[in-house]
Amino acid sequence: MTTNPTLADLAHRVTADRDRPAFGHDALITCDRLVRVFTADGVEVQALQGLDLLVREGELMALVGASGSGKSTLMNILAGLDTPTAGAARVAGRDLLTMTARDRLAYRREVVGFVWQQTSRNLLPYLTAAQNVALPMQLHGGKTHGKERVRGRAARRARAERVLELLELLEVADCRDRRPHEMSGGQQQRVAIAVALAGDPSVLLADEPTGELDSHTAEQIFAAFRTANERLGTTIVIVTHDQAVANEVRRTVAIRDGRTSTEVLRRSEVDETTGHERVVAREYAMLDRAGRLQLPAEYTKALGMRDRVALELEEDHIGVWPDNTGV
Ligand SMILES: Nc1ncnc2c1ncn2[C@@H]1O[C@H](COP(=O)(O)OP(=O)(O)OP(=O)(O)O)[C@@H](O)[C@H]1O
Numbered sequence: 001m002t003t004n005p006t007l008a009d010l011a012h013r014v015t016a017d018r019d020r021p022a023f024g025h026d027a028l029i030t031c032d033r034l035v036r037v038f039t040a041d042g043v044e045v046q047a048l049q050g051l052d053l054l055v056r057e058g059e060l061m062a063l064v065g066a067s068g069s070g071k072s073t074l075m076n077i078l079a080g081l082d083t084p085t086a087g088a089a090r091v092a093g094r095d096l097l098t099m100t101a102r103d104r105l106a107y108r109r110e111v112v113g114f115v116w117q118q119t120s121r122n123l124l125p126y127l128t129a130a131q132n133v134a135l136p137m138q139l140h141g142g143k144t145h146g147k148e149r150v151r152g153r154a155a156r157r158a159r160a161e162r163v164l165e166l167l168e169l170l171e172v173a174d175c176r177d178r179r180p181h182e183m184s185g186g187q188q189q190r191v192a193i194a195v196a197l198a199g200d201p202s203v204l205l206a207d208e209p210t211g212e213l214d215s216h217t218a219e220q221i222f223a224a225f226r227t228a229n230e231r232l233g234t235t236i237v238i239v240t241h242d243q244a245v246a247n248e249v250r251r252t253v254a255i256r257d258g259r260t261s262t263e264v265l266r267r268s269e270v271d272e273t274t275g276h277e278r279v280v281a282r283e284y285a286m287l288d289r290a291g292r293l294q295l296p297a298e299y300t301k302a303l304g305m306r307d308r309v310a311l312e313l314e315e316d317h318i319g320v321w322p323d324n325t326g327v
């Protein structure tokens, strides 16, 4: 039997809550009540309506949501290409709302890498795969991975080595001297991932990177993201319509009407009866700092809940019931 918590219990919990660290203090990406309003032909579109999102360092996660829900708007903000109207957004300690133009440029070169849906948007058509990958390294001012800053011929050699390492990691070393039109869509996207990783970013953002590819190639591209995440430790956020891709990651966050609504966490568990490992998925709702909770539409519809629900606080959960008072 469960007993309802006493007022003293609740007071204690509230005090404990106040001592908790600030929202997202240990996250690599923090979006706190992020708002983006577009005005087109005098009409306001609220693309993001107070979106909260935390991404930990080293995560590989997917963002899903209906067309127009605000996914690309969010990615453009995280990529440093667009500025939010209100709210807070921090990536690797940089404040995306207060950055100067110069900070923004450095941010795009050093902190984030991106891969877009259109294969043609990711690579320069007149450069070979190797030249495309070398370009961000040159812009990066001679920084080489894990080594001292070096100049001249030594810098070029170190760069060429790193270009090859990245192309090998993504299994497209054989394409190094080809231009984009001489590669398949899948090969172009792998080279695009290598380009995005060339500046050694903290975060790799990909907006529908498999949108133009068939499902088999999409799987291979996804495997390439996983390799980058596991081998280089890069934090990766992928927007996808592809449920198969979304099922491959530990965490999938759904965006609805410009806010994060639910998220699915998957973890491996050993089945006690068969001894086999299986993936257990569980759906969670986001609870914002004001205590607002968005219940999945399927759940509320199934129980005919609308406008008002009855709540009850129990020892270890909160009960939500349809409002049957008829008042
Ligand atoms: N530059 C802009 N000017 C005006 N409205 C915009 C602009 N960019 C996006 N929007 C609007 O903001 C909303 C969110 O768009 P967004 O591109 O973020 O959606 P999405 O989730 O990426 O959709 P899709 O899955 O189709 O790519 C849409 O209503 C869109 O029309």
Ligand SMILES: [Mg+2]
Binding pocket: 071, 072, 073, 207
């Ligand atoms: Mg989009």
